[in-house]
Amino acid sequence: MLKGTIEILVKDENGKIVKYGRHEMHSFLNNFLKFLEAFMRSNGTGSVTITDTGGTGRTVYGTHRDILFHAQMGVLAPDNDDTYGIIVGSGTTPVNLNQYALVSKISHGTGSGQLDYNPITVDDYNVDTSVSPPVYRLRFVRSFANASGATVTINEVGIVVRYRCNNDLRFLVARDVLPTSYTVPAGGSATVAVTVEVELG
Amino acid sequence: MKIKCELIVERDGKPIYRGESKSFLKNFGIVLAGMLKNNGDGSTGKTVSGIIDMSGVSKSAVVEQYVSDTYAKYMRIMGMNAGDNDDSYGILVGSGSDPVSYNDYKLSSKINHGTSPGQLDYEPHVIASSYSDTSSYVELYRTFINKTSSDIIVREVGIAAWTYSEVISGIDAKYLVVRDVLPAPVKVKPLGSLTVRYRVSLSL
Numbered sequence: 001m002l003k004g005t006i007e008i009l010v011k012d013e014n015g016k017i018v019k020y021g022r023h024e025m026h027s028f029l030n031n032f033l034k035f036l037e038a039f040m041r042s043n044g045t046g047s048v049t050i051t052d053t054g055g056t057g058r059t060v061y062g063t064h065r066d067i068l069f070h071a072q073m074g075v076l077a078p079d080n081d082d083t084y085g086i087i088v089g090s091g092t093t094p095v096n097l098n099q100y101a102l103v104s105k106i107s108h109g110t111g112s113g114q115l116d117y118n119p120i121t122v123d124d125y126n127v128d129t130s131v132s133p134p135v136y137r138l139r140f141v142r143s144f145a146n147a148s149g150a151t152v153t154i155n156e157v158g159i160v161v162r163y164r165c166n167n168d169l170r171f172l173v174a175r176d177v178l179p180t181s182y183t184v185p186a187g188g189s190a191t192v193a194v195t196v197e198v199e200l201g
Numbered sequence: 202m203k204i205k206c207e208l209i210v211e212r213d214g215k216p217i218y219r220g221e222s223k224s225f226l227k228n229f230g231i232v233l234a235g236m237l238k239n240n241g242d243g244s245t246g247k248t249v250s251g252i253i254d255m256s257g258v259s260k261s262a263v264v265e266q267y268v269s270d271t272y273a274k275y276m277r278i279m280g281m282n283a284g285d286n287d288d289s290y291g292i293l294v295g296s297g298s299d300p301v302s303y304n305d306y307k308l309s310s311k312i313n314h315g316t317s318p319g320q321l322d323y324e325p326h327v328i329a330s331s332y333s334d335t336s337s338y339v340e341l342y343r344t345f346i347n348k349t350s351s352d353i354i355v356r357e358v359g360i361a362a363w364t365y366s367e368v369i370s371g372i373d374a375k376y377l378v379v380r381d382v383l384p385a386p387v388k389v390k391p392l393g394s395l396t397v398r399y400r401v402s403l404s405l
Binding site for chain 2 (some may be wrong): 001002003004026027028029030031032034036037039041042043046054062063064070071072073074075076078084095096097098101105118122124126133134138140162164191196197198199200201
């Protein structure tokens with residue numbers, strides 16, 4: 001039904017490629033499934049409880065009936081925003097489906113151990129019939145610059161979605177521990193691409 | 202690992218088919234993509250175009266809305282659990298057997314709700330879920346009862362979703378997101394029942 005891949009490209013301070021890897025996404029989390037459950041429950045006032053990235057259980061509605069803001073599952077985080085979209089971390093703790101945050105998120109910034117988060121871009125490839133079965137493909141890309149003055153190591157990648165129903169909330173819906181570490185040199189960068197595919201009939 | 206979707210069919214309470222649903226449709230991809238490729242700031246009304254409703258008309262789905270006055274307003278992106286007797290969305294059944302295409306926007310030949318010849322009584326949906334550290338699922342199911350005096354043959358099943366905005370003009374569409382043709386026709390006898398389950402699961 002739904003699958004994905006993660007690609008990581010690391011460059012040094014001169015723009016030279018020092019490492020590239022492509023990995024199957026293994027770990028959509030319970031939070032993703034709970035959003036789907038919220039949609040299923042969206043006749044009337046059905047809701048589910050989803051744990052946000054701060055560890056607090058939040059009520060999420062498939063049908064909003066409220067004032068002000070309404071939005072579901074947005075990923076396109078802007079420049080310098082490390083609260084949603086593609087995020088990276090240094091943790092290596094194995095995945096369990098109930099996780100709601102990266103184990104050790106690398107924060108946005110230029111201080112020690114930080115990376116500068118750039119805005120996310122998206123390519124909507126629509127339907128690809130060159131593969132069997134055909135897929136609906138969407139590819140998100142975010143780059144991270146290392147201006148910390150020392151190496152920064154990426155071991156985990158997550159996808160956080162933004163949900164607004166007056167409250168402005170963040171939910172981790174996927175987390176992958178990478179099979180190999182990616183060390184970003186001082187002055188270098190890492191570009192992470194997440195491709196999500198819906199298998200079609 | 203990928204997220205899997207199983208289709209489970211029961212007749213008179215006994216399982217008669219269980220297999221992977223491989224038939225998500227382009228409409229589903231468009232709306233999922235529309236949600237994800239949004240920044241979610243909720244400051245404006247945003248829609249995603251290109252879905253085809255069940256009457257074959259190109260429509261848009263809402264992915265975000267902003268209510269500027271003090272009155273609560275509805276927004277629904279992908280509603281699925283239609284109520285009792287409602288055959289306009291949710292799990293639907295039909296008698297058609299045309300092969301699935303990702304461009305399908307309706308069942309080939311939907312069986313309508315009712316008690317007249319050729320109809321089935323659509324029950325309300327039920328949702329079941331289970332979440333753990335290693336294995337989870339959510340399941341949407343619906344039972345159909347034959348209250349006519351003749352057999353009813355079911356060959357296809359699917360899920361239609363409902364998008365609606367009380368704020369953005371023109372956003373009100375029922376659109377098919379899944380369609381499966383059963384490997385063998387299922388006969389539902391008078392006073393017999395058919396239960397169709399879609400189970401989406403994750404495991405490590």
